[in-house]
Amino acid sequence: MVTLAEVAKAAGVSPSTVSYVLSGKRAISEPTRARVEQAISLLGYHPHAGARALAGKRSHIIALVVPLHTDVYVPVMMEIAISVTMAARQFGYDVLLITNDEGPDGVRRVARSGLADGVILMDVQMDDPRIAVLRETGTHSALIGLPRDARGLACVDHDFVRAGRLAAEHLAELGHREVAFIGYPAAVYERHAGYAERTRSGFEEGARQLGLRAVHRPCDGTYESVAGVFTRILADRPGTTGFVVQNEGAIGPLLSLLRAAGRVVPEDASVVALCQEPLAEQFSPRLTAVSGPTRELGTRAVELVMSRLNGDVPDDVTLLTPVLSRRESSGRAPTKVA
Known part of the structure; x- marks a missing residue:
């Protein structure tokens, strides 16, 4: 040093x-x-x-710990990072990007060096080991994500439980009774990423309460992976007419595979995506989607850090309300499945 x-x-x-x-x-x-x-x-x-x-000085820097995984959707992560940067500038702060491959040691290094006045964590796990370091060092921080135990923490996230339930409710209202949830790669669930775990739990709980027969399948998002998942779903449950996708890479392949199988969307099968509005508009047919305000995540996280820097340190968990926008990819369940 x-x-x-x-x-x-x-x-x-x-x-x-x-x-x-x-x-x-x-x-x-x-x-x-x-x-x-x-x-x-x-x-x-x-x-x-x-x-x-x-010296009574601040660095006027906020450290943003960004995910370094091949299974994250980069455009969304970049949009959040940009919103953090823009919000920080409103307070006269710059942003230092730290990759999360350093884990707890990276957070500890930033906290002890005085490199930054505050830290924002992204890609929060249900039992994230980095949180213990924040508590141990007393670092002013905010989480873009919701861990299992949020006591003493400032967090902002989409209400992913509600998002999953919205997708289940929409398909149930349209008369679908057998539905499949195509999710992120298995590695995302193995590291217990909060956004994936909470969406799945919301969907599955909603499906149970609504009397839907539902199945969840992880998927890598490549055409070959989606084809394998799709084939197994139809082999096990040929009556499946509703598909929910929380994996941006899997959307295009799924639509192609449905066409190849002779299942017209939405007459024979409905597709609901958990994705941002611009992406939903790019496909044909345009996708019914559950989404939320991505930029607000970064803005709110910066505001939470600044509040803590100014001495206001109450627990603060903000969940942004998701919205379902209906488009051409979802319709009434067919009376007979091909």
């Missing part, structure tokens, strides 16, 4: 001058300040959290 003395040597000044530049407690000439700031940038120096606290 780069020290203050090394910065001073590179800039050709005393360590105290570097300290004054960082703290702003004493006037420093512009040429000297420029040399110090250049040395800080070149060496990648970050003042220790304790030192910055003594």
Whole structure:
């Protein structure tokens, strides 16, 4: 780790001058300040959290821990990251991106180094090991996601339980009785990603209460994977007429496979996707979709961090209400399945 003395040597000044530049407690000439700031940038120096606290300074940086998985849908993750960045700028803050492959150690490093004033976690697991570090270090934080135990945490997320139930209710209202849920890859459920677990539980509970015969199948999202899942569903349950998809990569292949099987959408089979509106509009037929305001997740997360930085630290869980938009891909259940 780069020290203050090394910065001073590179800039050709005393360590105290570097300290004054960082703290702003004493006037420093512009040429000297420029040399110090250049040395800080070149060496990648970050003042220790304790030192910055003594100086009464903040870094004016929020660390955003973004998912680094091949099974996440990148456009949505990028939209959230952009909304975090834009909201942070409204408060005079910049955003430092940290990848979640570092796990709890990465969060601990950021917290102890004083690199950032607050941390926002994405891709939250039901029993996320990073949360223990946030509690241990007392880091000002917000979660874009909802863990199993949210006590003492500030969280914002879509109401995925409600989203899953909305899909089940829609198919039930249309008269479908045998339905299939095509989900994310098995790895997503194995790491207990909250968004996947909660949607599935909402759908399955809704299906039970509504008297639907439902099956859930994980899927990698490739054409071959979707074909395998689709074939097994129809082999096991040939009367399936309703499909719910929470896997952006699986939507196109599913529509193609239904056409190849001679099942016209929506006359012979209905498809409901859990995805954002722009994606739902791209397919033919246009998809009935359950969605929520993605950008609001990032904006609200920044607001929660800023509230905590300003001393307001109550538990705060915000669940954004999903909306079902009906389009051409869903219709009345057929009286006879081909």
